Amino acid sequence: MKYCPACGQPVEMRVPAGDNRPRAVCVACAAIHYENPRIVVGCVPEWQGRILLCQRAILPRRGFWTTPAGFFELGETLQDAAARESLEEAQVRVAIGSLLAVTHVLHAAQVHMTFRARMLDEHFGVGAETLQVGLYEEREIPWDRIAFPSIDFALRCYFEDRRAARESLHFNTVERPLDRSET
Numbered sequence: 551m552k553y554c555p556a557c558g559q560p561v562e563m564r565v566p567a568g569d570n571r572p573r574a575v576c577v578a579c580a581a582i583h584y585e586n587p588r589i590v591v592g593c594v595p596e597w598q599g600r601i602l603l604c605q606r607a608i609l610p611r612r613g614f615w616t617t618p619a620g621f622f623e624l625g626e627t628l629q630d631a632a633a634r635e636s637l638e639e640a641q642v643r644v645a646i647g648s649l650l651a652v653t654h655v656l657h658a659a660q661v662h663m664t665f666r667a668r669m670l671d672e673h674f675g676v677g678a679e680t681l682q683v684g685l686y687e688e689r690e691i692p693w694d695r696i697a698f699p700s701i702d703f704a705l706r707c708y709f710e711d712r713r714a715a716r717e718s719l720h721f722n723t724v725e726r727p728l729d730r731s732e733t
């Protein structure tokens with residue numbers, strides 16, 4: 551942040567009184583602009599043992615594969631967001647299940663939260679941000695073409711738990727990007 555969203559004047563980084571870390575403080579109106587991590591929500595939709603994957607039509611990681619996920623919006627629950635992203639990206643209706651994985655993506659200041667999900671019917675389609683969508687067996691997953699470490703982590707946990715007939719919650723931390731194309 552370079553300019554104050556409230557008044558348009560420059561901000562400077564300094565530690566406000568009573569705080570313990572630098573914040574963007576407006577030189578004109580003294581507003582303090584706190585920046586916090588953003589939440590990305592998604593799910594792993596399953597239909598009769600197969601997993602729904604989307605090939606990304608947009609940057610970052612265009613052409614790579616992901617499960618439906620996107621930024622959490624105001625006024626919705628995490629489950630609402632996961633279901634909405636599934637509809638937007640893959641035209642798929644899901645029942646959201648248990649929380650599968652939480653990945654702290656430190657370099658991007660994001661928290662990625664992924665749920666298990668069951669597709670309500672076999673219908674799916676291509677959304678605006680997607681090149682193609684399909685249902686895949688575990689052995690068909692393109693592991694070397696998965697878009698993000700958080701999705702790779704969630705998928706590996708998903709199959710591991712499914713084999714063990716359990717639904718655990720898994721945590722992971724990613725400190726740096728895979729490569730330049732991710733950011």
Ligand SMILES: [Zn+2]
Nearest residue numbers: 554557576579
């Ligand atoms: Zn200002």
